[in-house]
Amino acid sequence: MSKREQILKAALSLFIENGFDKTPTSAISKSAEVATGTLFHHFKTKEDLINALYLEVKFAMLEHLAAKTALATNLSGNTENGLKTQIKALWSSMIDWVLEHPEEFRFLSQFGESALIANNTHEKVEAAFADYQALFTQGIEEGLFYDLPLDLILSLTTSHIFASCNYFLQQPELWQDSEIQRKLFTSFWSVLAKFK
Amino acid sequence: MSKREQILKAALSLFIENGFDKTPTSAISKSAEVATGTLFHHFKTKEDLINALYLEVKFAMLEHLAAKTALATNLSGNTENGLKTQIKALWSSMIDWVLEHPEEFRFLSQFGESALIANNTHEKVEAAFADYQALFTQGIEEGLFYDLPLDLILSLTTSHIFASCNYFLQQPELWQDSEIQRKLFTSFWSVLAKFK
Amino acid sequence: MSKREQILKAALSLFIENGFDKTPTSAISKSAEVATGTLFHHFKTKEDLINALYLEVKFAMLEHLAAKTALATNLSGNTENGLKTQIKALWSSMIDWVLEHPEEFRFLSQFGESALIANNTHEKVEAAFADYQALFTQGIEEGLFYDLPLDLILSLTTSHIFASCNYFLQQPELWQDSEIQRKLFTSFWSVLAKFK
Amino acid sequence: MSKREQILKAALSLFIENGFDKTPTSAISKSAEVATGTLFHHFKTKEDLINALYLEVKFAMLEHLAAKTALATNLSGNTENGLKTQIKALWSSMIDWVLEHPEEFRFLSQFGESALIANNTHEKVEAAFADYQALFTQGIEEGLFYDLPLDLILSLTTSHIFASCNYFLQQPELWQDSEIQRKLFTSFWSVLAKFK
DNA sequence: AATGAATGAGACTTCATTCAT
DNA sequence: TATGAATGAAGTCTCATTCAT
Structure with a gap:
């Protein structure tokens, strides 16, 4: 593991x-077993570090979802209830990932809404998740979901x-209980669909 | 307004x-227009202050809910759909209160889950909200709600x-849009009821 | 016990x-069970308080010594070895008093040399102890003691x-062991006498 | 002189x-001409600083005594009055050192008994002075000194x-006056010996 | 005489960051 | 790339004392 990775890992736990x-x-550099200067060699400031960490975690989650839901999509074809199937796949992949990565999830819970994460960072994440967002737009447009603003949904x-x-x-x-x-x-x- | 209240008000906005x-x-004592020592005369530490503030806000919300939902209960009598009526009253009173007290709501959102609020504080709040919690227990027991753990519900x-x-x-x-x-x-x- | 005495007693223990x-x-006013203002009603400053306490303790000790050693003097008459008898009486009365008043002794040990005790206070004490000091002057002058400066002795x-x-x-x-x-x-x- | 030494020296004088x-x-960092943070870089707390200083002073004194009394021991051989010679050497070396290091002596006088010096610190010092203590044990055991507890002696x-x-x-x-x-x-x- | 809320200067300590090596 | 001693601004909290009641 590179020193950069050691630092990110230590920061995740401590944050x-x-x-x-x-x-x-x-404390981060100590836990990562690097010198104090090394942290600032890799990340210009402490806020840079947490933003870098946020991106790493979000993209790791995305990769997991992509791997799992690509499969689901292929199996389901594009049948009439394809949307529900896809969203169910997304839903359960998400919970799977969280259970496998509890620290990462706690990190996102605590810092996802905080002012520490720059707009710039949020934009990068949103761009990467655009495909998933499109599923919800589709549900609203098809009249399957409540006619409420996308953001609210x-x-x-x-x-x-x-x-x-x-x-x-x-x-x-x-x-484990099905x-x-x-x-x-x-x-x-x-929560979102008019019909069960 | 007592100095204690001035401090709580200033802290709410700034936090x-x-x-x-x-x-x-x-910054709090300055904004509250009291001396720095006065803050620590009323609240032993900065964390004590935020806990006191949390209790004040939660209890203010509770009073509002009590006033509104007592009314609703009386009107509805104890008819068969009393539970839904009561929960609807709770739901809309809650949103009413939030719209009237946006700062208080933002405060609860930001700090309700944070480690700053002591267990002790949470316990006092839970005790005060026990009556409302009972509504949900009732819904589960009557088979009206999903049979899921109360905490999850x-x-x-x-x-x-x-x-x-x-x-x-x-x-x-x-x-305003009904x-x-x-x-x-x-x-x-x-989200909670098996039937619409 | 008057409030003034309560304060002195609490201060002794806490100091x-x-x-x-x-x-x-x-802490002193709390332990003395009086209001914070009351302390400053009786003693202008905290340093005034410790000086007052020092005087009380020294004079209490003096009274004890006077009571015990007056007796000794009378018994011994003014025989040739009167000085040794008197000093022995002083020595053992002193230890008696300390064992009966351990807090007072610890107080004198800790604060007797400290800069907190004003010259003015020391002067009052020295004046009161002049008679005892005279015993040592006498011992030096009579050639019974080492010819060393009085202060050193x-x-x-x-x-x-x-x-x-x-x-x-x-x-x-x-x-208790004689x-x-x-x-x-x-x-x-x-330590002071040339001959045993 | 290292910054650490500058700080210790300034602290000694000011204390x-x-x-x-x-x-x-x-005041210490100012007098030592270092930044405030530097003091806390070398000593975790102000109490750590005074304990470190206490050890430095005690060990410096010990080194002086070792240098002077080693000589005395050699000259005296192990003749019958060796103990008195050694203790006299110790006694006069001690006074020599104090006169050469008045600040250090005043520091030991003021803080040696104070609660600021940790037990841990006292233990280190006692271990280092064990050899000198042994001289007094020897005196008691040989019947040369009063048969009183070592600590009291x-x-x-x-x-x-x-x-x-x-x-x-x-x-x-x-x-200078012999x-x-x-x-x-x-x-x-x-004070300690039965015979002159 | 007695009270205790209020004051504000000043204490100790923390910590992100730099820079010479 | 890596190090860690050094920095100093800024933070929380303490406390002797006052004063209106």
Whole structure:
């Protein structure tokens, strides 16, 4: 692992454990076993570091989703209920990834909305997730979803997933229960879809 | 307004504007027009201050909900669909309060999950909200809601309301549109209820 | 006990326990169960308080010595070895008092040399102890003691007593051992006297 | 001189002049001509600084004593009165060192008994002085000294030396007077020895 | 005499960042 | 690329003292 990677890894753990402001850069470099100067060699400032970390995590998540949902899309073809299938794949891939990457998820929960993440950073992420967003636009346009503003729809679904993930992180065994999965997806789906 | 209240008010504004760590206690006392020592006369530490503020805000919200929903309960009597009526009253009172108290809502959004709020504080709040929580227990027990853990149900509904509130704070005029209200409550209700 | 006395008593305990600077006046008034303002009603400043306390303690000690050694003097008459008898009485009365008033002794040990005690205060004390000092002048003049400066003699004897008292405070039962008393007085006496 | 040494030197002067609590760390760094942060780079806290300083001073004194008394030991051989010779060498080396290092001595006088010096620190010092302590154990065991507890003996002798040093610091020319030296050592010796 | 809320100067310490090596 | 001693501005909190009641 390169020193840059050591630093990112140490920062991830420390930021979620103590928060950004309660994590001195000296603690990061110590935990990463590099000198204090080395951190600033790789990241101009502490805020640069957290933005770089945010991008790494979001893109890692994206790669996972891409791998899982590409498969789902191919299997389903483009049948009439293709949208529901795709969104279900997205939904469950997301929860899978979170359960495999709990620290990363906690990081996104804590810092995704914080002012530390620059607009510039958010824009890069949004561009990368454009394809997924398009699924929701499609659902609204086809009259399958409630006729509500796209942003509101996205926000409602995102927060439903986040709440579910938080719950499963506490009780991971529940995710194995297919009955619970079914109920929960029904709840999720009905947040946006007019019909079950 | 007592000096204590001046301090709480100033802290509320500054914390949501800049965050906890980016708000020096000196800025709070300055904005509250009291001496630096006065802040520490009333609140032993800066963390004590934010916990006291959290309690004040939560209890103010509770009072508003109590006033509004007591009314709703009386009107509805205890008819068969009493639960849905009560929860709808709760839902809309909540959004009403948020739109009337945007700073307080932003404060709860930012700090409700943060490690700054002590367990002790959370416990006091939960005790005060026990009656509302009971509504959800009832819904689960009566088989009206999904048979999912109470905590999960609460978390899903809370995050639905929060996402809605956040949206209306950006677009307050949409809350006047009764059609949107209807759709959104339908979405909200179906997060937890098996039947529409 | 008057409030003034309550304050002095609380201050004594706290000063020896934590030191002068580590004892807030607020802690003193709290321990004395009076209001913060009351302390400053009786003592103009915190330094005034410690000076008042120093005087109280020194005069209390003096009273004890006077009571004990007056007796000794009367019994001994003014025989040739009167001086040794008187000094022995002084020596043992002093240790008696210390063992009965350990807090007061610790207070004198810690603050007797400190810059907190004003010259003015020291002068009052010295005036009150003039009679005892005269004993040592007499010993030097009579050629019984080493021909060394009075200040040095006083300093050597005082520190011998202090060291002994400190020891007996740790091991009070040793003071009951008359053999040890005898040896220790022999040691003490030979610090100043040419002959045993 | 390294920055660390500059800080220790400045702290020594300021502590004895004003006391620990009346010496702001800002005054130390200013007097040492280093930045405020530099002090805390070398010493984690202000108390760490005074403990480090205490060790430095005690070890410097020890080195001086070792150099002087090693010589004395060699000259004296192990004749019958070797112990008295050695202790006299110790006694006069000690006073020599104090007169050459008045600030260091005042520092030890003021802080040696204070609660600021950690047990841990005292233990390190005691270990280093074990050889000298052994001389006194020997004196007691050989029946040359009073049969009193070692701690008490050490305490009595230490305070005799301290009182003498304090006196000579006021009147350094007296230390040149060999007659006074002789009397004073006789006084010192008779604190512990049964025979002159 | 007694109270205690209010004051504000000043204390210790932290920490992101730099720079000479 | 890597190091870590050095920096100094800025932060939280303490505390002796005052004064209106």
